[in-house]
Amino acid sequence: MEGSTRSGSVLVVDDQKNMRTTTALLLRDEGYEVADAASVEEAVVLLAARPFDVVLTDLQMEPHDGLEMLRRANSIAPSTQVIVMTAYGTIESAVEAMRRGAFDYVAKPFKVPELTIRVEKAVERRRLLSQVSLFAEDFRRLHGLHSIVGQSELMRRLGQQIARAATSDATVLILGESGTGKELVARALHALSKRCDKPFVAVNCAAMTETLLDSELFGHAKGAFTGAIKARRGLFEEADGGTLFIDEVTETTLAFQAKLLRAIQEHEIRRIGESQPVKVDVRLVTATNQDLQRAVSERRFREDLYYRLAVVPLKVPPQRERLEDVPLLAQHFLNRYNTRSGMRRRLSADAVRHLCSWSYPGNVRELENAIERAAALTDCDELAPRDFPFVPAANGVGAPGLAFPGLPTADGSPPPSLEDTLASAEKGALVTALARNENDLLMVARELGISSTTLWRKMKRHKLTR
């Protein structure tokens, strides 16, 4: 690309002299300001002395490797974007680098446009980062995660992972059973990202035939097939600048997967029946409730696509592994029902206990539906256990009981100890009372018939905050 006017500063780190000087030269030709270093130590000195937009580092170096480079760059200059270069056959370590915060990776040998497109994006991202004030960042964080209800350790951890993943453009693969909230996670990722003011577009692969999915995603030219009376932009183009969420991605054909892979690698798509490619800039988030690795081993899913999609895997835990969130979620759905309907339904303490004793094969969606149904069908304001007939009576035998993370919860699993049951019920009662009284601690204490000091102590024991 002659006479190119690209701007930005790049630090090339590689212990192989040939590779280092060629890469530096190539980037200089493109218009970048380039420095190079033969080792992590050398690079650190340069980084500490002046800011760089991008560090382009080899992964396999001696004595310190690219991951160490990444770690040092992150601590010295957090806004500097790191791209790792990797030889074929070591894609896993590149993926690992991205998990640890690298912006992107390029596989060697690379073609010049492939490299420059990535460097260009990294430079752009660094510029954006330095414009965003801390306040704006915090604000978005708050709002993006706001819609995901849950205080359990598992959900807190997920929230942190979402916030971290939202700062990059890496593809995210959301794994989890049906109804666990995967789409909610995808939306939060978008809301927290720098793309938040651009479109969020969602598509469900299971709901469509291959042909329909093709034309939905990639668009088509006029007359491309029977019925295509005019040209149409696909969802990739609709999502330009924003996030494209592809749900149930395992439900696709190998031919479709090849197209998706091309779109990701080349940042461009081709409408059906058209030969001119169209540039697209989308952040891809995909989800599946199936075992994708198994699909890969059974050759139903392309391995190279899997690696491209799963740069950051996020697992949404099933409801049975976070039963302590049930009271909060139940109250959340009931509040929403009340606001919509103008009713004033409440949950009795018994009902909350009852709800906590179910294992929710349909996950959060099942709980959501149960609350809506019960609230709509009952004729008294307080919901009782009988309003939730799907839950077997919680009298010990036969009831699914509380789940222990990591252990199967199907019949035959060990029943919870009395101590655990009591603690869980107490926590449930506290959470509901806090939500019902909008965190007014005096009211909560009065309602539960305990002193404020006891309330504080119990909240602390259950790690509850207002």
Ligand SMILES: Nc1ncnc2c1ncn2[C@@H]1O[C@H](COP(=O)(O)OP(=O)(O)OP(=O)(O)O)[C@@H](O)[C@H]1O
């Ligand atoms: N943590 C949560 N807080 C509040 N609402 C939630 C939460 N998790 C899920 N929901 C609600 O539960 C319902 C199911 O969530 P969602 O559609 O995101 O699940 P999913 O994992 O995409 O399911 P599927 O695999 O069936 O597509 C939605 O109405 C969503 O708003």
Ligand SMILES: [Mg+2]
């Ligand atoms: Mg979904």
